[in-house]
Structure formats: structure tokens, C-alpha cells
Amino acid sequence: MGTSRRGFVGGVSALALLSSSRAAFAQKKYDNGASDSEIKLGHCGPYSGPASAYGVIGKGIEAYWKSVNDLGGINGRKINFITLDDGYSPAKTVEVVRQLVEQDKVLCLFNTLGTPSNTAIQKYMNQRKVPQLYVATGASKWGRPKEFPWTMGYQPDYHTEAVIYAKHILANIKDAKVGVLMQNDDFGKDYVDGFKEGLGQDAGKVIAKLVTYEVTDPTVESQIIQLKDSGANVFFNVATPKFAAQAIRKAADIGWKPAQYMTNVSASVTSVMKPAGFDNGQGIITAAYLKDPTDKRWDDDAEMKTWRAWMDKYMPGTNQGDANYVYAYSVSFLMQQTLAKCGDMLTHENVMKQAANFQKLRVPMLLPGITVSTSPTDYYPIQAVQLQRFKGETWDLFGDVMAAEGS
């Protein structure tokens, strides 16, 4: 540091005195990545490699900051959003994140994508004391402020969601015998752990059969046959979109008609329900926290209209049915609010403090009744979902918004 802090603050206060338009003695304080004219945000995601379908989230966020900058930025500062490709390889993530933090000197990381990628950098970010905010993964391990005070998630975590399904099954289905299809990775494990927790001590009895598949498997057909043979009357489908669709179709083909529950990850009409066949998917229950852009009920909704107009202007020619853009838009809004609340105190510490200090903030495109709340001990911004049932050609929300109690 060239100037001492006292000298710096003194200079700033003199400046504040001179410019009468500004509130007197507004205290300004900057860490790396912030200045009078600019805030640097770092991001990395898979623009190439096996998970490149998620690359659209980064593109959506980039477009969001462009629209913020066009409207004058945040408190007069433009957002400089630096996004790099890590190809979904954790080793590469470490490389690019060190570049973002040490070379580009960003104020914080925002919405870095992938559970393994974020695991790889979590320790580093917390040692460096640079915020790793609103990470793009639903694993339950991003809300541990005691061990990792600089890391925070965003979406409802898989664990919480699965607890809600379990409770719903216990409350609504008599003598439930559940067959579980699970993708053999952290995503699948988080769901199944939560599901078992939700079922309580009877979990062993209620789960009739648990079968797994690998992401690299061509189909899950044999697994579905095994589940049918187990005599299960409930099917819990913990699969990513391609496999979820296969499972629904196969179950219908072999005449297995259980009550079906499916994860929010695969709740896409265009990439799951349509290929699975609308007839085969009637009655499937899943949870949602965002407004589905294909759901006609939102056509007259003000937030949806604003979002569509924004898409038309900043992401022309892209698929507006892709829920990833809704996700990008909502999470960027939260980041914008966080930075706006920081005012002129743009330090790593203050960013984290503000991020952990939201009370029932309404974020556009979340379902009505779902808000963002955080505190220094609660690092899970969204913890509520609403169940929805597939009906006709789209999802039909039912029941109340449900929140997981104190996880």
C-alpha cells in the first residue's frame, strides 16, 4: 500500500467536503477489485467440456451486467465481469480462480459453477478471505459459516428438497414402498441422504430398492425393470435430465404405474417431459422455486414480462424456454442488491456481511411467496420450494410454499 489509511481517508473526506452534492464524510473504503469507477467480479464455468450445457448461465449473467452498466451501474460504478472457462475440471478451476483473485484482483467470486469445482477452491478462497458468493450448485455443503465464512450458496439445496419429498410421501401415500433411481455422484447422494433423513427411522423399511447408474451409462432401462420387480408403489427419480426422461418413458413402457417424484434439476418441460412423452408424465410431482418460462400462467405476470423484454434486448435469438436464463437473471439480481447495499464500503468483509444480511428480500422470478433470507449463521439464501404436478403439457403448482425447518 502506497498511501497510509489515514492519509487516504483524509484525502477522501477532503474530497467529500469539496463536492457539496455528496453526503458529507461518506466513508469510502476499497479492497482489491473496487474503485470509484468500477467493481470487478470473477466467475468461471464450463464453456467447454462435458457440462458445457451449463455455459449459458455464464452468458446470461454477462448479459445481466451489461444491462446494469447500460443503466449507470451500481452506485455509479460499472461492473467489470470477468468470466473464464474451466471446462468442468477442478484442477483447471484452481488455475483460473487464482488468476481471477491474484492477477485480475476481483472483489469477489460470483456464481462459480459445479460442486467439484467449488470444492477445489473453497479452502483457498477462505484462506484468502475473498468472498465466494452464490455458487451455482445445490449441494448442501455451501452453508457452513463456521468452517467456511467466505462461501455461500444460492438455490435451495438438494438435501432440503429431498426432505420435503419424503414428508409429502409419508403424509399422502399409505404403505409407501419407494423405489429410488440415483445418479452415482454427489448430486445423487445429497438427495438420497436428505430423503432418508426425511423418512426418519423407517427409511430402511420404506425404501424398497435403491438402484444407481453412472452419468456415462447409455440408458437406465435395466434399473427401471429392477425397480418395478421390487414391487415399489412410489418412484423417486433422482436423475439428470436425459436419464430422468428415459426413466419416465421406460416405466410407462413396461406398465409400471407408481406415484412418481422427480428432482427439481430435471423439472424442464422442453428437455425432460416432452421427450419422455406428456402422456407418460402425467401426475409426476416435483418442486420448484423459479417461475418456469414455459408455464402459460405467468404470461401476464409483470416480472415475467420484464424478463422477456430483457431477454429480447440482451440475449436476442436465444431459447427463452431455457430455465437456466431465469436462474442467471435471478441470481445476478441478488448479487446486484448485495453490492448496492455495500454502498461505498466495497471491501471483501463488507460484501460478505451484506450477503449474510437479507431479510425476506423479493428476488424477481422466484415463485410468489419465496424470498431470500440470510444471516451470519444462515448461509442458505433460498430455502423454500413449492410442489408442482405435471398436468397436460405443463407444471401445475399446488399446495403452499414449503420451507425446510432450520437446517
Place this chain on the structure above:
Amino acid sequence: MPAFPKKWLWILLALAFLVPLLQPLLPDVVSNYRLFLVSTMIIAAIAVLGLNLLTGFNGQISLGHSAFYAVGAYTAAILMDKLDMPYYATLPIAAVMCFIVGYLFGLPALKLEGHYLALATFALALSVPQILKYKWLEDLTGGVQGIVLSKPDVPFGLPLNEDQWLYYYCLVVMVLLYWAAANILNSRSGRAMMAIRDQYMAADTMGIDTALYKTVTFGISAAYTGIAGALSASAIAFVAPDSFNFFLSIKFLIGLVVGGVGSLAGSVVGGIFYVLVDNSAQALSTFVKNDLGLQFDLSAYTVFGIILIVLMYLMPMGIVGGVYYLVRSMRSPGAKAREQAALKQRASS
């Protein structure tokens, strides 16, 4: 391929050891991040060196070196995680482990030549990340969650920071391995290895135990790449199956071909090249779009591809080969025609 001139080697080495000490004077030029990046280059260079021993000097093609890299990385990570072993002690164990795996894989590979061997090793590269996720091994490997490790601590109270120490650690390991490889190649065994590459039948007829040499070379090559993997586990401080996908094998192969097949110095250049280009391709593509104002929305991999094609066209013998012939032809213009002819002959053979 000619050996690297000794004089230059010493100068480069001295530079490599001294430059990081300039950090207090030039904190922005010799930053910790750059040192870390150079460490990853060194690690890549060791991996490419391993592949070069097999492909460049023994003529066996492998698309499976990401698998040996993964085995090395996981061996080191498990030893550190479960047995609290110090990071430096894991290197020889990872090397032995990979030698065994490589040697065993080399046995069935004896029956496979050329493209078939490439396919078999390809299968190896695909299967290892899956095996790492397998539920019986999960207690050891951490499954898809991987294993989070600590970075190597600076020993003996040396006045270095973590990244400087990591750099020196990798550098010393590479120098030792380079020296060992040069000695192997310059021995009876090395000549046997190359004889098998150049004329398999003749080598066999002359009494070289081709089966033994081929399998042992496979083992040594795997051990080198495994050591690189073990070093990367320390450098990245995290291992997960997703880090060792098939594309990593392709990267080693790119480093090998670009640096120079059958050249030790080329391996180092190749390792440096792929880390450098991999990291700057994206910067280059945004530079073309934003600063030059050209309306090409090139992805980073397109830029990477274009650079590769241009390089292969200009320097079919790799960077080291290309530079060597350039220097030769500049020194004696008369020799240029001869060199060109030789170059063509080698490239076509």
C-alpha cells in the same frame, strides 16, 4: 533429434533457480500466481516427458496417460489423507505404483500395435475416472467428492512462501527426472528402446528382448506421468475424478507433438506450451473480439486449434525440431537444401 546444447541448459537452469528470488524486487512480474502457473507447466512437462519416453523413443502410442496421471495423483492424495504421510514421501510410492500399473498394462499391450494400442489405452483413460467413483473404493478415493488436501509447507524455516517452495520442489523433481531420462536414453537400454521404435524386426533379430523392453518402457513412462500426477495433487491441493478426463491425455499428446516427438527438451517445451496456450487462448479470443474489433466470436478452443494447425504446418517436427533446423539453416545457407530434404524424409516416414 539433436541433444540440447549443454551450455544453454546450465544457463536456463540457473535462471530457473534465480528468477523466483527476485520476487521482493519485482513483485508484479514474479507474482505468486505466475510461479504457480510455471509450477503447473513443470508438472505438465514431466507428464509429457513420460509420454515421450513411450511414444517418442519407443514408438508405442498411448492415449491413456491421463489414467497413470490419475493413479499417481490419487496414490499421493490417499497417502497424505489417510496415512498423514508427508507430501515428498508420496512421490516414490506413486512412482512405484504407476510403474506396476504401467508394466501390467504393458503386458497385454505387447499383442497390440499402432492403432489397436491407441484404442486400448483410450479405454484405460475412459475407465479410470469411473473406477475412482466406484462404491467399493469410495472410502479411499472419496468418490465424486474427491479429496481435499493441504498445500506443501515450507520446510526448514526457509524464507520462501508456499508458491515459491512449490515451484522449487517441482523444479528439482523435474531436473532429477530429466537427468535420469537422459541417462537412460544414452545407455544400452536407451539404444535398445530406440532400435525397437526404428526397426522392430531388426532389433528382435539382434537379440534385444523386445517384450521386456516394451513392457518396462511402459512402466517407466507410467511412473514419470504418475510422479507428475502426484505433484499436481500437492499443487492443486485437491483431487477429483473430473480432473482426469480423457481430454487430459489429448493435452499430453498435444504437448508431445508440439514440443517435439523424441526430444527431451521438446517435452519441456511441449509442457510449457500447452499450459501457456490453454491459458491464453481465451484471452486471445476476447482480444480479437474486443480490441481488434473483428466480428469473430471465436471460442477459446477454436483459437487453440488454429494455433495448433499453424504450428504443425510451420514446424512439422515440433517447436524444438523447428528451431533447431532454423538455426542450422541460418548458420550455413548451403546446408538448407539438405536439411529440407532430410526433414521431408523424416516427416513422411
